[in-house]
Amino acid sequence: MTGGITPAESDRPIRIGNCSGFYGDRLRAAREMVEGGPIDVLCGDYLAELTMLILAKAQAKDPAAGYARTFLTQMEDVLGTCLEKGIKVVSNAGGLNPAGLAAAIEALGTDAKVAYVEGDDLRGSLGAIDPPVDGKPVSANAYLGGWGIAEALAAGADVVVTGRVTDASLVVGPAAWWHGWDREDFDALAGAVVAGHVIECGPQATGGNYAFLDEITDRRYPGFPIAEVAVDGSSVITKHPGTGGLVSVGTVTAQLLYEIAAPAYLGPDCTTHFDTIRLEADGEHRVAISGVRGSAPPPTLKVALNDAGGYRNTMTLVLTGLDIEAKAAFAEELLFDVLGGRGRFAEVDVRLLRFDTPDAPANERATAHLRITVKDPDPRTVGRAFSNATMELALGGYAGFHTTTPPSAESAYGVYRPAAVPREAVTHTVVLPGGKRRVVADPPVATAGTGPAAGSSTPAESEHSRPGGPTRPAPLGTVCGARSGDKGGDANIGVWTRSDEAYAWLRAFLTPDKARELLGPEAAELPIDVHPLPNLRALNVVVHGILGEGVASSTRPDPQAKGLGEYLRSRVVEIPEALLG
Structure with missing residues (x-):
C-alpha cells in the first residue's frame, strides 16, 4: 500500500x-454493536444532504x-x-467542523x-466549482474518499x-488499511464500496423498511449490520447473534438499490459497477x-451545495363529505382573495390530497386535505400573516x-444543488494524532468513459423467457x-423480483413510459430512466x-420520496397468472 500503510492483520476479513x-438514529446502537459480539471497527454515517444544512444553521449560531x-x-x-x-x-x-469534534472527543x-x-x-x-456558484452558499462540500x-x-x-x-468511505478506508490495498486495487475497493453502501443506512440492511413484511419473522427492532470485508474486496453482510430483524438476499438487494442512479456508480476512490454484483445466501x-468490478474514478469530485432559499409556511385544510373538489376550489379562491392575491408570494403550491371514499363508514374516511404552501424571501409575508388568514x-x-x-x-428552508469540482482544486487532508498534517494523494483517474476494468464483464439479461398465457389484475407489488x-x-425507485421469470416479465413491462403512467400526474412530464440490473433481478x-x-x-x-416505491407497488396492473401462483 502506498504511503507506508501496513495491514493490521494478515488475510482475515x-x-x-x-x-x-x-x-438522529438509535443512540443505543453503538453500545449494542460494541457489546453484541466481535468487531474490529465501529462506524457511523450522520451526513445526509439535509444534515449539512442543519449543521450549517447550528454553526451560524455557534461557530x-x-x-x-x-x-x-x-x-x-x-x-x-x-x-x-x-x-x-x-x-x-x-460534518462542518471535524476539528471541533476531534477536540471534543479528546x-x-x-x-x-x-x-x-x-x-x-x-x-x-x-x-473551481462547476457550474459556477452565485452568491454565498451556507454549505459547499466535496465528497472525499477513504484514503x-x-x-x-x-x-x-x-x-x-x-x-x-x-x-461508503467509512468502510473503504478501514478495509484498505486492514488489507494493505493500493490505490489501483479497483476491484477490491469497489467491493468495499458495495459493502459500505449496504451497511451505511443501518437497519435498512437488516429488515428495516423492507417491502416483504411477511419475511420478517423476528419483529424486534433490527440489529444493526456488520460487513466482513475480505482481502479481495468480497464481503459477507451479517448482524450480531440474537438481534432482531433479518439479513437475507432480499434485504441486501433492497439496500443495494437505495439512492443510486446509473449502474456505473461514480466515487472518489473508484467507479463501482453495480451490474457486476453477485449475491448469495451464506x-x-x-x-x-462477490464479483464486484471496479475501474478508475472520474477526474472530478461531487459537490453538494446548500443555499438559503427563503421562508415557507404550510397550512392544511380538511374537506369532508360531498363536493370535495368544489369545496377545495372555493377555499383556494377565497383564501387568496383574503391574502391579496397569489402574486404576493414568490411561490405557491396547492395540493388536493384525496383520502375520502363515497358513503364512508367512518368520519375520517370521508375526508380530504387541501395542503397550501407559500414561499417568499420575506419571512413576514409567509408567517402568521398567511396562516392567520386561513382562519x-x-x-x-x-x-x-x-x-x-x-x-x-x-x-427557513434550503435549496440543494449538485455540482462538481476538479480533484486538483481540493486538498484532501488528514490531521494525525499529535497534530501533524498530511495531504492525501489521489488515486489514478479515468481519462475516458467509466467502463469496468479490463477483463470484467457485465451479466447478460435473464435467459428465461417471459411468461405468457392469461393475465389478471393484481398489485405490482405482488x-x-x-x-x-x-x-x-x-428520486430513485429500486424494484426487484424473487425469480428469473418475474424479472424477465418486469424488464419488458416497466419501461420509462409505463413507470411515468403508474406514478401518476406528478411524473407525467418528467424524464425517467430505467436501468436494468439483471444480476440482482432488478430495475432502477x-x-x-x-x-x-x-x-x-x-x-x-413525502419530500424524500420514501413512500414512492410502495406507491408504485400498490398500482394494479395486468400480471401473468403464471407469476401469481
Missing part, C-alpha cells in the same frame, strides 16, 4: 459494524458547533470499551488517539472523524457479496371547515419489492426533478 444511518452531537454522546458511552477491546472508531460526524479524557479528515469544505474557495481514513488508522489513530466523505443471517375561512368558507394544525409561524429515496431533486427507476430543489425545499408531502 475485517469486521466493520455500523451504529448510525442518519443524524464551535457544526458537528453531530449525538455521535459525541455515543462516544461518551462506548469509547472506553472500544479502547479496551481494540475497536477502532470511524465516523463522518465531523476532552472526554480517555487518552484515545484522535485524527480527523478535512478539505471537503469549499465555502472559502468556490471558484485519509486509511492513513489515519495506519498512523495509530483510535478514532477518525471526517467531514463530508462518501458514506447461512442464517449471512449474505455473501378567516373558519366561519366564512366551506361547510365543515377545520385545519390539521393551528396557525403556525414561518420556517411480484416485486421496491425501495425508494432521494438523490437531490431526483430514476425520476428526474420530482423533488424540485431537494428535500429541504420540496413541497411534496
